[in-house]
Amino acid sequence: MIRLSKTPLAFKNLTHNVRRLAVAVAGIGFAVVLMFMQMGFRNALFYSTVKIVTDIDADILLINRAQYALPARQSFDFKRIMQARSCPGVAAVYPMYTETVGTEWKPASGGKPYSIRVIAFDPDDPVFLIPEVRAQTSVLRQPDTALIDSRSKKQYGIPETLKLLREQTGAELANRAIHLAGTFPLGTDFANDGNLMMGSANLAKYFPMRALGADPLSTVDLGIVKVEKGTDVSAVQRNLNHRFEGTELSVYLKSELIDKEIGFWDHSTPIGYIFSVGTIMGFVVGVIICYQIIYSDIADHMPEFATLKAMGYRNRFFIGLVLQMSFYLSIVGYIPGLLVSWAVYLALAQGTGLLLEMKLAHAALVFVLTLGMCTASGCMAMRKILNADPAELF
Amino acid sequence: MPEAPLLTSIRKASPDDSSTGDTAIRVDKLNHYYGEGELRKQVLFENNLEVARGEIVIMTGPSGSGKTTLLTLIGALRTVQEGGLEVMGNQLRGAALAKLVRVRRKLGFIFQAHNLFQSLTAFQNVRMAAELFGFPAERTSRRITELLTLLGLGHRIHYKPDSLSGGQKQRVAIARALVHQPPIILADEPTAALDEKSGRDVVTLFQRFTREDRCTIIMVTHDNRILDVADRIVNMVDGRIKSNVLVKVTAEICEFLRHVPLFQRLTPGSITEVADKVKSEKHKAGAAIVTQGDEGDKFYLIRRGAVDVTRTEGTQSAPLNSLGEGAFFGEAALLTGEPRNATVIAREDTEVYTLNKEDFQAVVAASASFEEELRKALFQRH
Ligand SMILES: Nc1ncnc2c1ncn2[C@@H]1O[C@H](COP(=O)(O)OP(=O)(O)O)[C@@H](O)[C@H]1O
Numbered sequence: 001m002i003r004l005s006k007t008p009l010a011f012k013n014l015t016h017n018v019r020r021l022a023v024a025v026a027g028i029g030f031a032v033v034l035m036f037m038q039m040g041f042r043n044a045l046f047y048s049t050v051k052i053v054t055d056i057d058a059d060i061l062l063i064n065r066a067q068y069a070l071p072a073r074q075s076f077d078f079k080r081i082m083q084a085r086s087c088p089g090v091a092a093v094y095p096m097y098t099e100t101v102g103t104e105w106k107p108a109s110g111g112k113p114y115s116i117r118v119i120a121f122d123p124d125d126p127v128f129l130i131p132e133v134r135a136q137t138s139v140l141r142q143p144d145t146a147l148i149d150s151r152s153k154k155q156y157g158i159p160e161t162l163k164l165l166r167e168q169t170g171a172e173l174a175n176r177a178i179h180l181a182g183t184f185p186l187g188t189d190f191a192n193d194g195n196l197m198m199g200s201a202n203l204a205k206y207f208p209m210r211a212l213g214a215d216p217l218s219t220v221d222l223g224i225v226k227v228e229k230g231t232d233v234s235a236v237q238r239n240l241n242h243r244f245e246g247t248e249l250s251v252y253l254k255s256e257l258i259d260k261e262i263g264f265w266d267h268s269t270p271i272g273y274i275f276s277v278g279t280i281m282g283f284v285v286g287v288i289i290c291y292q293i294i295y296s297d298i299a300d301h302m303p304e305f306a307t308l309k310a311m312g313y314r315n316r317f318f319i320g321l322v323l324q325m326s327f328y329l330s331i332v333g334y335i336p337g338l339l340v341s342w343a344v345y346l347a348l349a350q351g352t353g354l355l356l357e358m359k360l361a362h363a364a365l366v367f368v369l370t371l372g373m374c375t376a377s378g379c380m381a382m383r384k385i386l387n388a389d390p391a392e393l394f
Numbered sequence: 395m396p397e398a399p400l401l402t403s404i405r406k407a408s409p410d411d412s413s414t415g416d417t418a419i420r421v422d423k424l425n426h427y428y429g430e431g432e433l434r435k436q437v438l439f440e441n442n443l444e445v446a447r448g449e450i451v452i453m454t455g456p457s458g459s460g461k462t463t464l465l466t467l468i469g470a471l472r473t474v475q476e477g478g479l480e481v482m483g484n485q486l487r488g489a490a491l492a493k494l495v496r497v498r499r500k501l502g503f504i505f506q507a508h509n510l511f512q513s514l515t516a517f518q519n520v521r522m523a524a525e526l527f528g529f530p531a532e533r534t535s536r537r538i539t540e541l542l543t544l545l546g547l548g549h550r551i552h553y554k555p556d557s558l559s560g561g562q563k564q565r566v567a568i569a570r571a572l573v574h575q576p577p578i579i580l581a582d583e584p585t586a587a588l589d590e591k592s593g594r595d596v597v598t599l600f601q602r603f604t605r606e607d608r609c610t611i612i613m614v615t616h617d618n619r620i621l622d623v624a625d626r627i628v629n630m631v632d633g634r635i636k637s638n639v640l641v642k643v644t645a646e647i648c649e650f651l652r653h654v655p656l657f658q659r660l661t662p663g664s665i666t667e668v669a670d671k672v673k674s675e676k677h678k679a680g681a682a683i684v685t686q687g688d689e690g691d692k693f694y695l696i697r698r699g700a701v702d703v704t705r706t707e708g709t710q711s712a713p714l715n716s717l718g719e720g721a722f723f724g725e726a727a728l729l730t731g732e733p734r735n736a737t738v739i740a741r742e743d744t745e746v747y748t749l750n751k752e753d754f755q756a757v758v759a760a761s762a763s764f765e766e767e768l769r770k771a772l773f774q775r776h
């Protein structure tokens with residue numbers, strides 16, 4: 001025998017008043033978008049600062065201990081690369097150079113020069129994971145030739161098509177003419193608005209003063225370590241640590257360096273804090289909006305709820321009802337909020353080159369926050385419904 | 395011939411309900427106060443009331459007399475403060491909320507306001523009241539449809555309250571109170587929002603409910619048009635039950651009195667007054683109803699059966715008279731103030747109506763014709 005099922009009262013009440021539902025969706029959706037934006041920008045900034053590390057094909061990275069963050073460039077001597085190569089378990093160590101001093105970039109289209117970050121490495125070394133870079137190593141061997149980051153900001157004057165880019169003349173780097181042979185995608189971050197990639201021989205030519213009175217390539221910014229196949233990476237890390245104990249070098253796994261860099265921006269600068277405050281604001285705004293909606297919905301139905309109490313409905317039922325209402329509100333607010341945020345991410349990523357990406361983990365986190373937001377509001381409004389007095393009905 | 399049941403039944407008679415016997419509600423010296431401290435104000439005073447199962451009680455009285463308060467107390471919607479209150483065998487005095495909620499489930503409430511959820515259809519609103527019980531789905535749906543159809547809403551079953559008139563909404567609320575076959579229905583002005591015809595339909599439905607399910611109904615109303623369905627009329631004034639009359643019994647007594655020669659010349663009003671005051675007594679064959687030499691405290695009228703009157707003088711006991719249905723006795727001692735001058739013994743199982751001394755004298759004083767009739771009868775008897 002089929003027993004009588006329950007009428008979905010929370011859902012019916014919520015969807016009955018279309019105008020109020022629209023307000024609820026807009027309000028909660030707004031809070032969701034607010035949280036997504038804060039979280040998105042925060043993560044975009046963090047991702048973009050570590051993007052260059054993420055894109056490197058390395059097991060272990062060597063950097064100067066004094067380089068507390070990537071833009072705070074501190075180099076080390078090339079001999080460390082040689083020393084690392086002799087460590088057991090190490091298959092290869094490639095030096096990578098970055099230059100941000102005296103790197104004025106004058107686009108072919110003319111106009112004001114802007115500083116650009118120059119990334120250089122031996123074209124024979126498979127340093128980057130970026131397919132465009134890998135495909136164009138032969139180009140990097142040509143003299144006075146470079147690749148430019150297609151995600152650089154507008155002011156770097158990158159032409160629409162590759163053909164135009166290759167044909168253009170008059171682009172200058174550090175007051176020397178330079179030919180652009182292609183592009184690669186990397187993106188901007190806190191410190192860098194544009195990137196240029198070249199072979200180390202070209203770097204030495206454009207920036208001869210890199211190392212005062214020495215070979216410009218004798219100061220390295222990053223050591224890229226590949227371990228031998230089948231070797232335990234952390235064992236190799238231990239060897240390197242042992243080797244460089246007491247020196248200026250630090251040895252990180254790739255993931256460690258990424259975490260350290262994000263950790264720096266998150267904790268040692270106000271950035272993480274500002275965005276956390278922003279997220280909390282979104283949450284609080286959401287709680288207030290959601291509370292208003294649930295409270296007024298309860299207030300409008302007090303005699304009906306009191307009637308249910310007179311019928312013999314228990315407090316349990318009303319607690320469940322409010323929690324269901326919270327749940328539905330979080331769903332109907334979250335989904336449009338998610339879609340709008342996604343669209344905004346895409347638009348902003350296109351427009352600014354920021355690494356705004358809708359990641360499952362963050363979407364899930366915002367959903368949990370939304371659920372928490374609506375549940376908190378529901379709990380605040382709960383007292384109202386529990387106070388409904390059936391004795392006042394007659 | 396018994397009528398076919400009006401509606402699909404969804405509730406099995408629970409053992410709990412049958413164990414409570416014939417009394418649905420027992421109110422015992424019930425007091426109630428509103429407010430705290432200085433502002434504490436008593437609104438119910440020493441109320442007693444007993445309502446049998448299947449009775450329709452109509453409660454009347456001026457506004458503010460405590461009808462609603464009494465109704466909410468019976469409905470387990472308020473905490474009982476002083477006195478006893480038993481509803482379907484459950485003592486509500488000192489009951490915890492869980493028990494109050496359990497009692498509420500045995501009740502059907504009809505409020506002045508319909509309090510329907512705007513978001514639910516008539517059908518769904520009624521269903522909400524049935525969902526607490528885990529009834530079989532199919533029978534319940536059938537019952538809801540039947541109920542709404544009986545209440546003249548067959549064509550509006552799946553409409554939301556927005557598209558129903560005030561009277562239609564009230565009828566949905568009535569269906570909602572009846573759907574779970576509650577043993578008790580409590581209603582405050584249930585027919586106020588209805589036109590004469592639907593008001594009549596509703597009370598007719600109530601009557602059939604009391605007949606088929608032994609449902610007890612307490613209804614506060616000022617609607618004279620429906621007084622005729624009442625088995626009992628309770629009148630409240632200033633927090634006290636001023637009169638509590640079993641209408642059906644009173645009517646039967648009136649009917650009987652009208653055919654008794656002694657009362658024949660009384661106005662209908664006076665007869666009703668007498669009927670209100672008489673009490674019924676039953677005596678087994680051979681029992682002494684009046685004993686010679688006792689003080690006279692009552693006047694007797696034989697409802698059915700027969701009695702023998704004997705007078706004892708010295709050691710001699712002589713049968714004096716035999717009286718049958720419609721005859722009266724016991725008046726002499728009341729009129730003269732002397733002890734009983736004879737003994738009256740039931741010859742067979744006999745029912746008598748009695749009036750106590752004060753009520754009897756009040757009737758005599760109020761009606762010259764009654765006194766005259768009485769004296770004539772007395773004169774003829776001797
Ligand atoms: N919730 C309340 N608080 C205080 N006084 C009340 C409350 N409800 C009713 N009263 C008072 O109790 C008395 C009885 O009211 P009520 O039971 O509503 O009477 P009725 O239903 O016969 O009009 C009235 O004097 C009324 O003012």
Ligand SMILES: [Mg+2]
Pocket residue numbers: 394458461462
């Ligand atoms: Mg009232």
